[in-house]
Amino acid sequence: MRAALALLRRDLGLTFRAGGGGLLGIAFFMLAALLIPLGVGPEGGALARIAAGVLWVCALLACLLTLDRLFQADLEDGALDQIALGPLPLEAAVLAKAAAHWLATGLPLAVVAPVLGVMLSLPGQAQATLVASxxxxxxALSLIGAVGAALTAGLRRGGLLLSVLVLPLYVPTLIFGAQAADRAATGLEPGTALLFLGAVTLLAAGIAPFAAAAALRVNLR
Incomplete structure (x- = not known):
């Protein structure tokens, strides 16, 4: 447990010390969402209809933007070999690194999403559901992305391949997340969509660490 927490703190420190990572994802999320009114127009009704889907697509792309270095930097400097040889199981290390990615990217996105929701005319009753979704x-985006990052670690221009690998796997999360906020915006019950969304995340938590660890072992041979 201590080793996992130490790895989590290390990754968080490196993320913000490098000036990229989470800050880059948040900046992209905000800029992408703010560009939508310029293309669609300022009419509130049109923006309200697409707000939930737009914010979820922007969040997905922001998470994807910071995934390519999840294991790449550690592989290049030899830290990944030390992690693999250490007392912490590689599956737990993957889980810790995915958690660090979520804390640096996913959590801040949820914090700033209500502000962008207001700017996109998302109805007030949907704000809490948007944050919850x-x-x-x-x-799940960080966990599934960790599998793609592990598969492409060590490859040249692996970022493009990473996108191709994980984007199809992101579809269920995108559908249920956007649907939950959209249903709340139209006065419908979002509970079912949130339950399905939670099921996807739990499934990813159960499978992704083992899949990513297996891919890393292949890359470390």
Missing amino acids: LLIGTP
């Missing part, structure tokens, strides 16, 4: 769904 992001808090429940974005961990």
Whole structure:
């Protein structure tokens, strides 16, 4: 447990010390969402209809933007070999690194989402559901992304391949997350969509660490 927490703190420190990572994801999320009114127009009704989907797509892309270095930097400097040889199981290390990615990217996105929701005319009754859907769904983005990052670690221009690999796997999270906020915006019950969203995240938590660890072992041979 101590080793996992130490790895989590290390990754968080490196993320913000490098000036990229989470800050880059938040900046992209905000800029992408703010560009939508310029393309669609300032009419509130049109923005309200697409606000939930737009914010979820922007959150997905912001998470994807920071995934390519999840294991790459550690592989290049030899830290990944030390992690693999250490007392912490590689599956637990993957889980800790995915948690650090979520804390640096997914959690801040959920915090700033209500402000962008107001700017996109998202109805007030949907704001809490939007935040809840992001808090429940974005961990799945980090976990699934960790599998893609492990598969592409060590490859040149692996970022493009990473996107191709994980984007199809992000579809269920995107659908249920956007649907939950959209249903709340139209006065419908979002509970079922949130339950399905939580199920996707739990499934990712159960499978992704083992899949990513297996891919890393292949890359470390």
